[in-house]
Amino acid sequence: MLWIGLHLPLLPLESFLATLPAGPGGSEPAVALVEAHRIVHANAGAQALGVKPGLKRATALALAPQLLIGQADALRDRQALTSVAHAALAFTPAVSFALPQGVLLEVEASLRYFGGHDALLQRLRDALRPLGHALHCVSTPTAQGSALLSRSTDGLHCADVAALQRALDAAPVWLLGPGREHWEALQGMGLNTLGDLRSLPRAGLTRRFGEALLVELDSALGRRPDPRVSIELPASFDSALELFARADTTEQVLHGAQVLLARLVAWLAAQHAFVRRFSLQMKHEPRWRRDAGTPLHTTLEIALAEPSRDPKHLMALLRERLSQLALPAPTLELALRASDIARQPPPNTELFPTPRSEREGLTRLLERLQARLGRERVQRLVPVQDHRPECAGRMEAAALDGSPPARTGPPLRRADVLARRAVARPVWLLPQALPLAQRQSRPLLDGAALQLLAGPERIEAGWWDGDAVERDYFIAQQPDGALVWIYRARMPLSAQSEGEGWFLQGRFG
Incomplete structure (x- = not known):
């Protein structure tokens, strides 16, 4: 077996930064997350100012008054990690969590299909890149071994158990869960690596630190069964994002919606599906509502002419619709939902334009026009x-x-x-037939006589709805060579209802 371990070292910070509006020039502010009034995570900007995990909130603000502090949220992190797992499902059905910040994939059966280990890893990284997470990726023969080593290194590949054992022996002992609890005691005994830990008698370690320490180590080495429960893909997509600051403009809403769209694309790719319709719900801040009639939320429905999972196309449609929408109140939370999907193979890439690609381009143009102008205005x-x-x-x-x-x-x-193909019809019909002047019963257009080339073509219809017509149609030519379609009433009674003389009905291209 071959397990790929994915570890997201900055997951709590990244899931929080996704709720912030884009800064000037794309710069990232100094950010720290707190739990129980203590700093638990700090990004590079905050650490450069002296803010480190373990400090009290007041101490951190004294060191860096400009520090942006957010609340650590395990549910927010779990939603972001779930999207990573969904993206991994496009490569293998055996995907499980390595909580709190990891995902495991068993890919032995997928190697040949994706062109080998290196090609699969490259495609996996490409699929995860839109989600915007820093990533550690390690592959070993065991699930626990991949989960442990991915926490401290990136790019490691252990092809067999012997290579895995050498890598684990050099790994720090704090990678084990119980090792973190007893880190000070282990360090005082000079046990800094897992190799140091394995060199001691097992019975003594069990009495002093408990059995869990060796159970986790044995699972990593493949000496103990380590069953994993694969995740199941939900039947419909439903993801929410609580914004750190209220969104008053379209661009602020789009920044948060872009995160949700990336998660939607990962969910679609996991089942080789394309979305037909999705909705974006914007929940408003109650105290900024103008009156009791202001809705608690605004829902925007997006329907596609053809199923798609192209994030740029979905974002363009959402941008067009949001630009036409006036928000009744600032937005505090976004929710993206989708259940109407189509499972079909992806389109083949093409070197030269084909009728199919041209039709898809026209379809996307139609979607953007409908998003901008409204469905009823595109006819x-x-x-x-x-x-x-x-x-x-x-x-x-x-x-x-x-x-x-x-x-x-x-x-x-x-x-x-x-029969219809054999009948010539003009490209352009006038909204109302135009009466023509005549000279000696010959029709005139723009003061010049028309030359009849073909006809008459007799049309008698409309008797069933009270708007009967009896006409003789002719194709005529102007002096400059342009062709027009003209007619005259066939019977005197018809002339009384429609008018006497010649009429211009349309022009040929």
């Missing part, structure tokens, strides 16, 4: 089975599912389709 022409040109089509909102327009009426026969 398409739908054919209607009616011979009258002004009734042969109607406008409707473009479908978000990428489906073709629904045809009204009974299906066309093959003979009807072939």
Whole structure:
């Protein structure tokens, strides 16, 4: 077996920094996390100011008045770690937690599929990079061995148990859970590494420090069974992010939403799925609500014309929709939810443009236009089975599912389709037919006589809805060579209802 251990050394700080608005120039402030009024985590900027774990809150603020202090939150860290586990599920179903800051993957069966150990590690790091975590990655034959060594080193690979034992012998003793509890006593005895610990009699160590110390060490060396429970992917995605400061602008909301979208993409990749629809809920601060009628939260629904898990595309759609939204009150918490997904193989990469790639580009343009202008303002022409040109089509909102327009009426026969292809129709129809002047019964357009080239094409329709027409259509040519579509009433009764003379119906391209 081959286990990959992932350890996130800065997970508490990174999960907290994700709740902060972006600083000027992308700079990271000096940050520390407190629990029970004591510093438990401090980033590099805070440590440069003398703030270290173990200090009291008041002492830390005295050393660095500009220090940004947040509350340590195990639930917030667990949500961030869960997204890392979801990303790992795209490589193997045997993924388990190594709490509080680690994830384990059993990848022996996946090596050949991903092209070997090094190629798999590179793809794993690439998949985890959008989540924005510092990462230690170690691979060994045992789960506990990978979990322990990943806490202190990065990039180590132990191909067999002998290499694992050598690596563990050189590892510090505080990697073991009980070793941290008895660190001062072990250090006083001169036991600094796991190799020093293994050189002592087991019975004496058990009496003095308890059995748990050796149980964990034996599991790391593969001498004791170490069953792991694989995580299960939830059927729907639901992730929340509580912001450190209230968000008043679209950019502040987008900064937090970007974190949630990265988690959504990891969840989708774990099951080789693409999202069709998702929602972003923005919970508002109660004391900043204008009145009792102001909602407690605002929900933004995003629907896609084609399923996708491209984070840039999803972010662009969200940005367009948020730019059109006026928040009734500042936002304190974001929640992203998705359950409508499509499981399908990913699209093949293409060197040259193909009809499929061009269609996808048009679909994404349609999505962005709908996000910016609104669904009802992006329309398409739908054919209607009616011979009258002004009734042969109607406008409707473009479908978000990428489906073709629904045809009204009974299906066309093959003979009807072939007949329609043989009939010439202009590209552009006028909203209303334009009356034309005439000279000696010949139609005039812009003062010049038109030359009839083809026709008549007789159209008699509309008797069933009280708007009957009886027309003879002709294709005519202007002096400059442009083609137009004109008609005149066929019968005197029709002329009384529509008007006498010639009419311009449309222009050819």
